[in-house]
Amino acid sequence: MDHYYKTLTRNIMLTIIIVSFIPVFFVSSTIYYQFRKSYRIKVLAHLQELVQKHQQRIDDFLKKKLAEVKFVSVSFSLNELSNEAFLKDKLKTLRQEYSSVFVDLGVVDNQGKQIAYAGPFNLGQALYSDMDWFQKAMKHDYVISNVFLGIRGLPHFIVAVKNVSEGRPWILRATIDFVAFNRLVESIRIGETGFAFILNKKGEFQTKPIYDFEPNIGCYGHFLDCEKETAMGDVLTEERLDENGTKSIFVAAFLKDKDWLLVYKQVSADALSGLRHTQNIAIIIFILGGVAIITMAFILSRQTVKHIVMADREKEMMNKQVIETGKLASVGELAAGIAHEINNPVAIMVEEAGWIGDLLEEEEFEKSENLDEFQRALKQINTQGKRCKEITHKLLSFARKTDSRIQAVQVNDLIEEVVGLSAQRAKYSNVELRKNLQNSLPAIQASLSEMQQVFLNLINNALDAMEKDGGTIEMISKMEDGQVIVDVADTGPGIPRANLARIFDPFFTTKPVGKGTGLGLSICYGIIKKMGGEIDVRSSVGLGTTFSISIPVGNKASVD
Amino acid sequence: MATANVLLVDDEVPFVETMTKRLTKRDLDVSTAFNGQEALDKLEKSRSVEVVILDVKMPGMDGLETLKRIRKKYPLVEVVMLTGHATVESAIDGMKLGAFDYLMKPCDMDILISKVGEAAKKKRAHEEKIIEARVKEITSRRA
Numbered sequence: 001m002d003h004y005y006k007t008l009t010r011n012i013m014l015t016i017i018i019v020s021f022i023p024v025f026f027v028s029s030t031i032y033y034q035f036r037k038s039y040r041i042k043v044l045a046h047l048q049e050l051v052q053k054h055q056q057r058i059d060d061f062l063k064k065k066l067a068e069v070k071f072v073s074v075s076f077s078l079n080e081l082s083n084e085a086f087l088k089d090k091l092k093t094l095r096q097e098y099s100s101v102f103v104d105l106g107v108v109d110n111q112g113k114q115i116a117y118a119g120p121f122n123l124g125q126a127l128y129s130d131m132d133w134f135q136k137a138m139k140h141d142y143v144i145s146n147v148f149l150g151i152r153g154l155p156h157f158i159v160a161v162k163n164v165s166e167g168r169p170w171i172l173r174a175t176i177d178f179v180a181f182n183r184l185v186e187s188i189r190i191g192e193t194g195f196a197f198i199l200n201k202k203g204e205f206q207t208k209p210i211y212d213f214e215p216n217i218g219c220y221g222h223f224l225d226c227e228k229e230t231a232m233g234d235v236l237t238e239e240r241l242d243e244n245g246t247k248s249i250f251v252a253a254f255l256k257d258k259d260w261l262l263v264y265k266q267v268s269a270d271a272l273s274g275l276r277h278t279q280n281i282a283i284i285i286f287i288l289g290g291v292a293i294i295t296m297a298f299i300l301s302r303q304t305v306k307h308i309v310m311a312d313r314e315k316e317m318m319n320k321q322v323i324e325t326g327k328l329a330s331v332g333e334l335a336a337g338i339a340h341e342i343n344n345p346v347a348i349m350v351e352e353a354g355w356i357g358d359l360l361e362e363e364e365f366e367k368s369e370n371l372d373e374f375q376r377a378l379k380q381i382n383t384q385g386k387r388c389k390e391i392t393h394k395l396l397s398f399a400r401k402t403d404s405r406i407q408a409v410q411v412n413d414l415i416e417e418v419v420g421l422s423a424q425r426a427k428y429s430n431v432e433l434r435k436n437l438q439n440s441l442p443a444i445q446a447s448l449s450e451m452q453q454v455f456l457n458l459i460n461n462a463l464d465a466m467e468k469d470g471g472t473i474e475m476i477s478k479m480e481d482g483q484v485i486v487d488v489a490d491t492g493p494g495i496p497r498a499n500l501a502r503i504f505d506p507f508f509t510t511k512p513v514g515k516g517t518g519l520g521l522s523i524c525y526g527i528i529k530k531m532g533g534e535i536d537v538r539s540s541v542g543l544g545t546t547f548s549i550s551i552p553v554g555n556k557a558s559v560d
Numbered sequence: 561m562a563t564a565n566v567l568l569v570d571d572e573v574p575f576v577e578t579m580t581k582r583l584t585k586r587d588l589d590v591s592t593a594f595n596g597q598e599a600l601d602k603l604e605k606s607r608s609v610e611v612v613i614l615d616v617k618m619p620g621m622d623g624l625e626t627l628k629r630i631r632k633k634y635p636l637v638e639v640v641m642l643t644g645h646a647t648v649e650s651a652i653d654g655m656k657l658g659a660f661d662y663l664m665k666p667c668d669m670d671i672l673i674s675k676v677g678e679a680a681k682k683k684r685a686h687e688e689k690i691i692e693a694r695v696k697e698i699t700s701r702r703a
Contacts, residue, residue, distance in 0.1 A: 340617075344572050347666035351578040354669050358585050385666050393664075 009305045016297035024289055032282050039275050047190075047251045047271065048235045051264045054188055054196065055235075055253035061184060062144055062159075062256055065176060068098045070142065070161045072105075073172040078165035081107050081116060081172065088118040094174070103156065103175040108134065110169045119175065121152045128173075133158045137171050144256055147178060147206045154178070157206070182207045185262070191273065193248075194266035198255065206260055239268060339392035346392075350385035353378045387513075395519070408443035409451055411486055415475050418455040422463065429463055430470030438478040442553045446531050454524045458488040458547050461520065464511065465492035465545070482553055483533075489546040495539040503537060563673075564680035565589040565608050569599040569626065570615035570642065579613075586673055596621030596629075603634055611679040613672075614659075616643045616650050624653060631658040636686055638679035642667065 072081075072090055080086050091105045104119020112129025128134040133145035137160040145158040155178040160171050185207045188196040198206035235253045242248040247268040255262050269276065357378045365371055419433050426433050455475075462473045471491035478485050495503065502508045504525040509518030528535040533551035566588050570576050573594065580590045591609065593599035595618055603609055612630060616623035627639055641654045641662040651662035660679045663672060 343665055344575070348572060348575045348578065350666035351575055351582065355578045355582050358582050389664065389666055 005305055005309060008308065009301045012301035012304055013297045016300060017294060020293045020297070021290065024286070024293070028282055028286055032279070035278060036275055039278075040272060043271055043274075044237055044249065044251075047194075047249065047264060047266070048237060050188070050190070051196070051251040051253050051262060052235050054185070054264075055255060055262050058184060058198075058262060059255055061181075064098075065101070065159050065174070066142060066144060066161070068094060068102075069159050069172055069174045073161045073163045078107070078163070078170050084116045084118060087116045091118040099180075101177045101180040103177050106173040106175075108160075108171040108173055110138065110171075114173075115170075123151060126151055133160055133173075134171065137162050137173075138169060144259075146200045146204065146260075157181070178207075188264060191266055191270045193270040194264065196262060196264040199261045199263060201259060201261075242267075335395050339395045342388060343392050346385050346388045350382055353381035353385070391519070406445050406447055409446045409448055410441070410443050411451070411477050411484055412437045412439075412441060414448070414451055414455060415477060415486070418452060418459060419475060421456065422459045425460075425463055426473070429467045431463055431466050432470075432472045433459075434472060434474040436474060436476040441477060441479055441484055444484050444531075444551050444553060446551070447527075450527045454527055454549070455486070455488070457520045457524050462488060462490035462492060462545070464515070466490060469493075471544070479553075480550075483550040484553060486549045486551075487546050489544060491544040494541040494543055495537065495545050496541055500537060500539060504535075563587045564676055565591075565610045566676060567591050567593060567599060567602055567609045567612045569593045569596070569612060569618075571595060571618045572615070582669060583673075586669075588673075588676070595619065596623070596626035599626055600629055600633070603630065603637065609634075609637060610683045611660075611676050612637055612639045613676070614639050614641050615665075616641055616654065624650060624657065627654055627657050627659055636683055636690075638683050640672075640675055640679055 072094065076086075076090070081090070087105050087107065091102065094102045094105070104117065104121060104123070106114050106119070106123065106126075107116040108114050108128055112127055112131070112134050114123065114126045114128065117123050117126070133143050136143040136145070141162045143158070143160050145160070147155050147157045149155055156175050157178065158173055158175055160173040162169055162171050164170075185196050185198055188194075196207075200206055235251060237252075238250045239247065240250065242250075242265065249266050249268050249271050251264040253262045254260070357375065359365075360368075360371065360374055360378075365374075368374070415435065415437060419435060423433065459473060459475075466473075473491075474487075474489045476485075476487040476489065499508075499510060504521050505518075506522040507518040508522075509516040511518075525535055528549055528551070531551055533549060535547065535549045537545060537547050539545040563586070566583060568576055568579055568583070568590055569592070570579075571594055576592050576594065580592055583590045589608075591602055591606065593602050597620065599612065599614070603612075614623055614627060614630075618626070623641065627641070630637055630639055638660040639654075639658070641651060641659045642665055643651050643662055651659075654662055660682070661675050663675065
């Protein structure tokens, strides 16, 4: 049985947990994934905007520098600029008016020879004919070179503008400070691992990245490959593993007419760090919720099963009771059958005895010695026969369905009736019948005939007890605690202690043989109990006995 | 003349036999029947029966049915019911159907005799009244 309940508890618990967890899980995971998705989109969009902004800034910067150099180139003649002092002055102006990123200025003829130079380095008479930028500048009218070490041995890049003077091309060359330029890009720092750098077409660094690493061509080459598909101003975004195998976000934009690539890189986890925070919150809530659910499931299942155990027990008790009642009913029916069957033979016996008695009255028996004995014996048979009759009658009334229609009964009226019935007998036994009835008692729900039976039985018992010496019987009725109380108090000899306990037992009687059956009080007990009331007795030997009946008003009287 | 002419109807044979002896000793004219049909036959044959002592519980035609028929066919005959198993209900039913009285088995002989006497008296009184009425009717015809 216990095993059954344990299994039940576990099943209920599991059901509660599963049923509670599933929606929680679905809701939280749905919301989480939606959030994650939109958060990612937002973050990437933000980074793209950022990169785009920087791209524009850098492009603007480069364009501006080019324009400034060009301005100088077209504003002054070759001769003027070839003058080094003049050039120096112009450099100073450039640095002052425009920005100090201009490191130096140089005029280079069409052979690549530097005619004039103004700047911190000792580069006079340098030859640039082999230089990539020189060749490009001669070809395309202007050039912004890649970052290179050059003759001076320091990273820098050149902005060169070609001009023609008297038919001969010449180049005005300016050097941009790498450090300053670097700062532009360096300043793009977000989070802990986000940084930017510029690569040229060959994948060579144009700015110094935060930390040294070899730009794995494969990794970034992919962006460079995209050059053909993308227009200027487009931003490329990709999330992939970097050279260390860490998942990172790469946002890239082309610069300088797709010559350069601005790359922004941030470790994914870092970029989406806000997400981790949310994730943790969600997990904590889920765990807490889960713990709460499990605890509740545990408690609930226990409580429920406890109640079930109790209910089951009650049901079992009730079943037992029903079976008992059923048994009692069938016993009752059996008793009824038997009683009837007994009456007939008993009647015959009594008749035969009577016949013998009749015959004994004949003359021939008058002188018989044993006549008295015959007659005594026959009388005895008669008496016992009557006794049988009484017992069977009482048994039958115990078993049969009496007129037990439940109706509203006024106990006072009933008491009056019963007292009236007993008046004759009381007079002959020298017993005074008294009444002490409380007025306006509420009616009780009971069977009229059964209540009559009870009261009559109690009075008769009292009368039987007081037959010899007489006395008083008082009928008292009152209302107490929502119960109607009826007392039958007599001044008879009382009931000894030992008998009091057994007084409601069936077949228990102290009356001489032939006088009582011992069923009266047990029948009364049954009747009162059926109505939901109580009957009990108080007695003192020599003083008297009081039987007390209490019936709740608005009682639940069961209809048999 | 006997105190009364009685028909004793009961299915318990020894009871009927002993009862017959006792009643006869007390100066009653007793005839017997062991079931309802037999009782009706006996009544048909002998119109001198005044009182029927009738057991309630009998196989075949039971007491109440027999009572009904007796009262219908022989309304002057009185019926005293004997109930052996204390079913007051059937006794009351019997009274409603016109039984004179009812007694419980085993019954006190004296009480039975007195009841039978009363029943017979009533029957005779009725009969006399009927005769009187007839006579009156005949005599008043002459007018």
